[in-house]
Amino acid sequence: MKRIIVDMMGGDNAPAETVKGVALARQELSADYILVGDREQIEQAAKEAAVSLDGCEIVDTSVVITMEDEAAAVVRAKADSSMSIGLKMLAEGKGDAFVSTGNTGALFTGANLIVRRMKAVRRPAIGAMLPMQPPVLLLDSGANISVTPEYLEQFAVMGSVYMKKMMDVENPRVGLLNNGAEEHKGTELQIGTYRLLSNCPEINFVGNVEGNRVMFDACDVLVTDGYTGNIFLKTMEGMGKLMLKTMKGLFYENLRSKLAAGMVMSGIKEIKQSFDSSEFGGAPILGIAKPVIKAHGSSDAKAFKNAIRQALICAETDLTGDMTVAMQVLSERKKKEKEEQTNE
Numbered sequence: 619m620k621r622i623i624v625d626m627m628g629g630d631n632a633p634a635e636t637v638k639g640v641a642l643a644r645q646e647l648s649a650d651y652i653l654v655g656d657r658e659q660i661e662q663a664a665k666e667a668a669v670s671l672d673g674c675e676i677v678d679t680s681v682v683i684t685m686e687d688e689a690a691a692v693v694r695a696k697a698d699s700s701m702s703i704g705l706k707m708l709a710e711g712k713g714d715a716f717v718s719t720g721n722t723g724a725l726f727t728g729a730n731l732i733v734r735r736m737k738a739v740r741r742p743a744i745g746a747m748l749p750m751q752p753p754v755l756l757l758d759s760g761a762n763i764s765v766t767p768e769y770l771e772q773f774a775v776m777g778s779v780y781m782k783k784m785m786d787v788e789n790p791r792v793g794l795l796n797n798g799a800e801e802h803k804g805t806e807l808q809i810g811t812y813r814l815l816s817n818c819p820e821i822n823f824v825g826n827v828e829g830n831r832v833m834f835d836a837c838d839v840l841v842t843d844g845y846t847g848n849i850f851l852k853t854m855e856g857m858g859k860l861m862l863k864t865m866k867g868l869f870y871e872n873l874r875s876k877l878a879a880g881m882v883m884s885g886i887k888e889i890k891q892s893f894d895s896s897e898f899g900g901a902p903i904l905g906i907a908k909p910v911i912k913a914h915g916s917s918d919a920k921a922f923k924n925a926i927r928q929a930l931i932c933a934e935t936d937l938t939g940d941m942t943v944a945m946q947v948l949s950e951r952k953k954k955e956k957e958e959q960t961n962e
Contacts, residue, residue, distance in 0.1 A: 619650050620933045622926055623713035626655030627682040627700040628720020629915045633663045636719065639922025641669035646923070649930050652713055654704040656680045679703055682720075685915060689723025693731060701725060705732040708908050715909035715929035717900065719917050726761050729903050729910045736942045738949035741765070742905030743773045744844070744912065745780060746851050749858075750833050755781055756840045759901060760848035767810035770794070770841050771818055775948050776904040777839035778821050779941045784931060785838075793827030793837030795846060801826065807843065815841075820948055899924025902932065904941065909933055 624640060626633045633655060640651055641664075653660060653671070657678040664671050681699040683692050693702055701720050705728045708716045716733075718725050726744065735742055746759035757773040758765070774792045781790040794811055796804045801812050803826060815823040827836045829850060842850070899921055900913035909932035913925035932938070 619648060620715070620930055621650045621652060621713040622929055622933070623652045623654060623704045623707050623716045624926065625700045625704045625716070625718035625720055626653050626660050628718045628725075629913070629917060630685075630719075631916065631918065632719060633660050634667065635917060635919050636922055637663040637671070638667050638669065638919035639917070639926065640671070640674065641667070642919055642923040643926040644674075647927055647930055649926075651675070652677060652704075652707065654679065654707070655700040656682075677703060677707070683724045685721050687721055687724060689721060689727050692721070692724050693728040701728060702732070705729060705910070708910070709733045714933035715911065717911045717913060717922075717925050717929045719913040719915055719922065719925075722760065722912055722915075725910065725912050726903060729906045733910060734907050735905055736907050736938065736945055738942075738945040739776075739905040740772060741769050742903050743769075743776065744901050745777065745904050746847075746901045748832065748840070748851070748854060750835070752787075752835065752838070753785065754832060754838060754840050755785075756842070756847055756851060757904065758842065758844040758847050759851050760844045761903075762844040765807070765843045767807065767814045770807075770811045770843070771814045772905070772945065772948065774815055774818065774821050774823070774839060774841045775944055776941055777841065779944045780902065780904060780937065781838050783935050783937050783940060784928075787838050789822050790838040791824045791836075792821045792839045792841060793824050793832075795832075795840055795842035795850065796826035796828065799826050799828060811841070818948075819951075820944065899926070899928045902928070905945075906938070907942075908938055 626636045637660060651674045653674050654677045657676050660676060679698055679700050681696050683696055683699045683701045696702060701718055704716050707713050709732050741762050743758035744761045746756045748754040748756055755777050757777045778790045778792060781787040794815060796808050824837055832840060900911040903910045903912060909929055911925050911929045913922055
């Protein structure tokens, strides 16, 4: 049985919602759970929620990495924090995957320093599943502000493996986020990346994708730098909330609109659910040697449970093993091409 290590203290709603999330996961998912955090707070939260944590191992620590902590230094400065201890346990093989709602920068840094990157990976990336129909994996969604075309090529390969293994997409279409569909569009970064992706046999590249085409089934993996990706992600999230708020205002404007709402409410709920990012639970940090899942800082119990489910699937399907092989194939091809160019 797979062992999931859970940071119980990170995020805005910990440990109340993380405790409830673990309880939900235990009802639905077959796994062993190692809970890292303040034992007293965890047990009190479980008591208040009237849930049982019997059978869960609790690794006690009162130190927490906060959202305000500086990511670059805090992982080592707070080596006895719930996040740092959990990552160390993962690196030592005491668990098969790690989940945290904590400080994104600290988790990304800690995963790099403690768990380490896969061989041949130059930069890991944070993947965000965009709740489209069908879903789209955005890489990078905020970790790497400055990138090169070579980094984006690696993101494309890692994203393709993820969509095959986790979402059962047979031949994932990779798109490059750009301000136009033509291959000469964009900055030097986009132009150089387009050239690499067009000649990358490890992926199914479908070209540049403009922002307004992402939600219309233009690709399965959307590649970009972390700065642009994070802005795109937050804009999409904000627009979704605005649309739902506007729709709610229209339906509750008067008695007639309320009656109309009653007749279409089931359809509205289906639409809301289809655009609910909590259904995916968390964002994988791709390129790390073992599965590390970043759940949203404001995750409720349902979202946290789904993040745990994602971590478990990553472990059960050996996602990191397949991704490591794919990255080695890419690295060997690039090395061979470089040698051939040198010989010419």
